[in-house]
């Protein structure tokens with residue numbers, strides 16, 4: 439048996455959301471990851487975010503690659519669509535699914551090995567194409583599933599469990615996402631659910647590609663002294679840029695627009711991102727400034743968390759390609775196959 443179902447019984451007075459669902463309705467099977475693994479906290483944050491946004495579970499599609507992180511979709515959203523692809527290939531599968539049906543909410547979950555090594559090309563093209571999705575990398579700096587080899591996000595000089603240092607420069611996926619045109623870029627920490635849940639909610643209501651790099655310590659292979667992805671290291675070196683509240687278009691908008699350290703970002707769908715900034719001069723809508731800020735702090739060994747960049751006017755792949763509104767599975771035969779005259783016209787336009 440590869441998974442353990444959870445008992446269906448729950449307390450009759452559990453709070454319900456606008457759809458009448460409880461948190462339990464957004465859970466999945468019992469996790470088989472190591473006790474204390476950061477990935478389980480991210481699963482809990484995803485459950486929390488989807489419950490609070492009252493998302494209909496049948497409208498969510500969760501996709502992943504291979505790794506402990508990529509196993510986690512089994513442990514959340516048990517009533518949603520799921521697809522576990524091959525190693526590093528989640529982005530192309532989401533891209534195809536999204537092209538065929540734009541009506542679903544796409545959630546891609548991956549690891550630093552899955553996305554920064556074998557899948558780095560896929561990751562890059564997904565960012566630059568603006569696939570409308572939430573892309574979460576559960577970043578522990580190691581290949582957890584295959585027993586803890588350094589991954590491409592491990593910091594130079596970081597030590598493995600036996601004290602051997604990593605000699606290679608790290609890939610900063612946040613820096614790459616910014617450079618490649620992602621329209622929502624954030625970093626979270628699995629040990630800070632208060633910050634992570636609103637980041638996931640904001641990513642879910644964002645149109646365009648929303649990337650979250652979530653530091654997620656591997657308690658089995660990368661949580662010792664000398665690691666820069668351990669719980670202790672991240673807590674000591676965390677530099678938070680802002681705290682986020684998400685007010686969706688569905689809710690009555692009662693946000694106070696107090697000037698000073700609060701910034702309100704209104705997105706396409708009317709949702710408001712209310713950002714309490716820790717530094718007055720941090721502007722989350724300035725891509726170049728975000729890149730500079732990131733580089734400056736990472737040179738000091740600091741891990742910047744929060745919403746680093748958002749383009750509230752972002753479009754997505756469908757907008758760029760001018761595709762049909764209707765999902766393929768809603769089209770009839772003549773819409774799917776418009777006949778030889780239409781094909782002839784198309785061919786002629788390409789000659």
Ligand SMILES: Cc1ncc(C[n+]2csc(CCOP(=O)(O)OP(=O)(O)O)c2C)c(N)n1
Nearest residue numbers: 505506507525549550551552580581582583
């Ligand atoms: C094509 C292919 N190559 C290698 C592997 C072996 N493999 C399985 S998981 C994994 C790395 C997973 O690391 P990461 O994505 O960081 O996930 P984690 O387990 O750390 O959460 C590797 C190399 C594989 N399954 N398929």
Ligand code: SF4
Nearest residue numbers: 472475506582656657
């Ligand atoms: S090996 Fe590491 S990443 Fe995998 S379940 Fe255990 S703690 Fe989590």
Ligand SMILES: [Mg+2]
Nearest residue numbers: 549550578580
């Ligand atoms: Mg990993």
